[in-house]
Amino acid sequence: MKILLVSHRLPFPPDRGGRIRQYQILRHLGRDHDVTLASPLRTDDVAAHVDALRPFARRLILAPVSELRSWLQATLALPTATPSSFAYFHSAQLARSVRCELSDGYDVVLVHCSAMAPYVAPTGAVTIADIVDVDSEKWLEYARQRPFPESFGFWLEGRKVRRAEAAIVSRFDLCTCATPEELEVLPASGEVGWFRNGVDAEYFRPSSEPADPGSICFIGHMDYYPNRDAMLWFCETVWPQLRAEHPGATLSIIGADPTADIRRLGERPGIRVTGHVADVRPYLWRSALSVAPLRVARGTQNKILESLAMGVPVVASPLAARGTDTIAGEHLLVASEPRDVVAAISRLLSDPGERQRLAVAGRQRMLTHHDWHNSMRRLDALIDGCLARRNR
Numbered sequence: 001m002k003i004l005l006v007s008h009r010l011p012f013p014p015d016r017g018g019r020i021r022q023y024q025i026l027r028h029l030g031r032d033h034d035v036t037l038a039s040p041l042r043t044d045d046v047a048a049h050v051d052a053l054r055p056f057a058r059r060l061i062l063a064p065v066s067e068l069r070s071w072l073q074a075t076l077a078l079p080t081a082t083p084s085s086f087a088y089f090h091s092a093q094l095a096r097s098v099r100c101e102l103s104d105g106y107d108v109v110l111v112h113c114s115a116m117a118p119y120v121a122p123t124g125a126v127t128i129a130d131i132v133d134v135d136s137e138k139w140l141e142y143a144r145q146r147p148f149p150e151s152f153g154f155w156l157e158g159r160k161v162r163r164a165e166a167a168i169v170s171r172f173d174l175c176t177c178a179t180p181e182e183l184e185v186l187p188a189s190g191e192v193g194w195f196r197n198g199v200d201a202e203y204f205r206p207s208s209e210p211a212d213p214g215s216i217c218f219i220g221h222m223d224y225y226p227n228r229d230a231m232l233w234f235c236e237t238v239w240p241q242l243r244a245e246h247p248g249a250t251l252s253i254i255g256a257d258p259t260a261d262i263r264r265l266g267e268r269p270g271i272r273v274t275g276h277v278a279d280v281r282p283y284l285w286r287s288a289l290s291v292a293p294l295r296v297a298r299g300t301q302n303k304i305l306e307s308l309a310m311g312v313p314v315v316a317s318p319l320a321a322r323g324t325d326t327i328a329g330e331h332l333l334v335a336s337e338p339r340d341v342v343a344a345i346s347r348l349l350s351d352p353g354e355r356q357r358l359a360v361a362g363r364q365r366m367l368t369h370h371d372w373h374n375s376m377r378r379l380d381a382l383i384d385g386c387l388a389r390r391n392r
Contacts, residue, residue, distance in 0.1 A: 001033045001034065001107040001108055002033070002034045002036075002105065002106045002107050002108075003029055003033050003034065003035045003036070003106065003107065003108045003109075003110065004035075004036050004038065004098075004101060004102070004106045004108070004109045004110070004125070005022070005025070005026055005029070005035060005036070005037045005038065005057075005110050005111075005112070006038045006039070006098060006109070006110070006111040006112065006116050006119050006120065007022050007026075007037065007038070007039040007111075007112045007116070008039075008040070008089050008112055008113045008115055008116050009022075009039065009040065009042070010039045010040075010041060010042070010045045010049055010050070010053070010062070011023040011026055011037075011039070011053065011112075012049045012050075012052045012053055013049060013052075016221060016302075017132075017197075017299070017300075017302050018112065018113065018132065020197070020302055021112075021130075021132060021178070021197055022112045024198065024372050024375075024376065025110070025112075025130070025376070025379065026053065026056045026057065027056050028372075028376040028379070029056075030055070030056030030057055031056075034058050035056065035057050035058060036057060036058055036059040036060075036061065036101065036106075037053060037056075037057040037059070037060050037061065038060075038061040038062075038094060038097065038098050038101065038119075039060075039061070039062055039063075039094075040062075040063055040064075040065040040089065040091050040094055041062040041063060041064045041065065042064075042065055042067065043066075043067065050062070061094070061097045061098070061101060063091045063093040063094035063097060064093075065091050065094075070088045070089070071088065073087040073088060073090060074087045074088040078153070078156075081160065081163075082160070083115070083157055083160040083161045083164055084157055084160075085115050085135065085139075085157065085161065086114075086115045086118060086161075086164065088115070089115040089116060090118070094119065095118075095119055098119045098120070099121065102120070102121070102123045102125070105124070105125075106123070106125040107125055107126065107387070108125055108126045108127075108128065108383060108386075108387075109123060109125045109126070109127050109128070110127075110128045110129075110130060111127075111128070111129050111130065112130050112132070113130070113131065113132055113135075114129065114131050114135055114161065114164060114165055114168055115135075116129075117129050117164075117168045117171075117172070120172075122171075126173050126174075126383070126386045126387055126390050127171075127172045127173050127174075128172060128173060128174045128175070128176065128382075128383065128386065129168050129169075129172045129174070129175045129176070130175075130176045131165065131168070131175050131176065131177055131182075131186065132176075132177060132178050132182075132299055133177065133178060133182055133298035133299035134165065134177065134182050134185050134186050134298065135161050135165075135298070136158045136159075136161040136162035136165055137158070137185050137298060138158075138296070138298045139154050139155075139157040139158035139161055140154070140155060140158035140159075140162075141296050141298075142154040142158075142225065142296065143155035143158060145229065145295070145296060162187065165186065165187055166187035166189065169186065169187055169188060169189050169190045169192065170189045170190050171190075172190065173190075173191060173386050173389070173390065174190075174191045174192070174193060174382060174385075174386050175190065175191070175192050175193075176192070176193050176194055176195060176379075176382060177192070177193075177194045177299070178194065178195070178196060178197050178299045178300050178323065179194060179196065179299060179300060179322075179323045180194050181322055181323065182194070182298065182299055182323075191386070191389075193382045193385075195375045195376075195378040195379045195382065196300065196325060196369075196370060196375050196378075197299075197300040197302060197305065197370065197375065198305075198370050198371050198372030198373075198374070198375045199302070199305035199306055199308075199309045199366050199370050199371075199372070200309075200372065201309045201363075201366055201367055201371070203281075204281065204305075204306045204309040204310045205309070205310060205311075206285075206310055206311030206359070206363060207285035207310070207311075209285060211285065211286055211287055211288045211312075212250075212286050212287070212288060213288050213349065213352070214246060214248045214249045214250060214288065214349060215249075215250050215252065215286055215287045215288050216249060216250065216251045216252070216287060216288065216289055216290070216291060216345065217251070217252045217253075217254055217283055217284060217287040217289075217290050217291070217312075218230070218231055218234070218251070218252070218253050218254065218255075218290065218291050218292070218293075218303075219254045219255060219280055219283075219284070219290065219303045219306070219307070220254075220255045220303055221255050221256055221257060222253065222255040222256065222257055222258035222259065222262045222273075222275075223256075223257035223258070223259055225296070226294050226295070226296040226297060227255065227294070228259060228261070228262055229294075229295055229296060230292070230293045230294045230295060230317075231253055231262060231265065232261060232262070232265070233293065233295060234291065234293045234341075235251075235265050235268065235271065237338040238293070238338050238341045238342055238345075239251065239268070239270075239271070241338065241339070241342045242342050242345055242346065243269065243270055245342070245346055246346065246349055249270060249349065250270045250271075250272065251270060251271045251272070252272045252274060252283055252287070253265065253266075253271065253272070253273045253274065254274045254277060254280055254283050255274075255275075255276075256275065256276035257275075257276070258273050258275055280306070281310065284306070284307060284310050284312050285310065285312075287312055288312075288313075288348065288349060288355060289312060289313045289314065289315060289345065289348045289349070289355065290303070290304075290307035290312050290313070290314050290315075291314070291315050291316070291341075291345070292304050292307075292314060292315070292316040292317065292320040292321075293315075293316070293317050293320070293341060294316075294317050294319055294320040295317065295319065296319070297317070297319040297320045297322070297323065298323070299323045300323040300324060301316070301320045301321075301323060301324065304316055304320060304321065304324050304326075304332070305324065305366060305370050307362075308324075308326070308331065308332065308362035308363060308365065308366050309362075309363060309366040309367075309370075310363075311359040311360070311362065311363045312359065312362075313332065313333070313348055313354075313355050313358040313359055313362065314332040314333070314358075314362065315332070315333045315334075315335060315341060315344045315345050315348070316332055316333070316334055317334070317335070317336050318334055318336055321334050324370070325365070325369040325370060326362070326365055326369075330361060331358070331361050331362045331365045332358065332362060333347070333348070333358070
């Protein structure tokens, strides 16, 4: 088949949610099909990143974009019906290239995330929008969390994106999400489906070296609001109680681009803010457990999948755990109230046997329920179903 993938970011390196999923899709489809990748090219996308994708894509259509121009477009869209997040990802050059490319005759066009759907006009190809997470719900949750006037801006964006999502579902042959839970809130007026995020369990594997029994870690890009919010809340409400019970406990906040308020957390006793690290695995291997106390979360948290695949027990909020195919108490611990989070962490710090039980169970769950091979087989079945319906 001839397949055109339209991605909101260059899917390399696969070091964050959207890039990981899109990289796995490209790598999988590129093995057996004639794939062309179209994507904006930002200033942090270097030649090595582009070259890493060439084995999977017959052709790369890349359009350089300016970060300043992207933000200007997003700002100018505020008083219009266009979502600012859609305007941010718009490139006139890329849009022209995609329109021209579609005239070349494709069997399948797959766009990654709702913001890239406007690039695809009606075509003879089967059109699939991998929405992944329902972004309108994310913006509306931000509105509930933030003070006015920020809350109004997020509410307005949420309403705009909700209308756009409804139009996408009705216009595309298929829309997909990362979890069945996301489908529950997707405006469904057309064909929908889901296939889960996986984890590279060979790369994220357990270590034979013992962990530091008092070490806790959190992983995530620290300029991303849900991650910032989670750590600020955790360090204010959970950490003082936990240190009172376990004075030797340490917390490592691992992730690129920490904001000033996150960097200041590193001044507190027992807390270290690392900033960007080349490889998160040594930090996870040294940790007795990982926390994911997110209060705003959509879809699947890769930080949880990676920790569990490495045999590192996880204490997560209900929202963070919801997007994973796990059972609370069996594969990870789930808690939301500060006292319950403290109790769950204290349980793991105090009981090596419980840590080992969850380490084994979590790793096994990743091997059976979050394997990329199985996810891609499900994607293949969804594509085949679309083609069958089109042929009929």
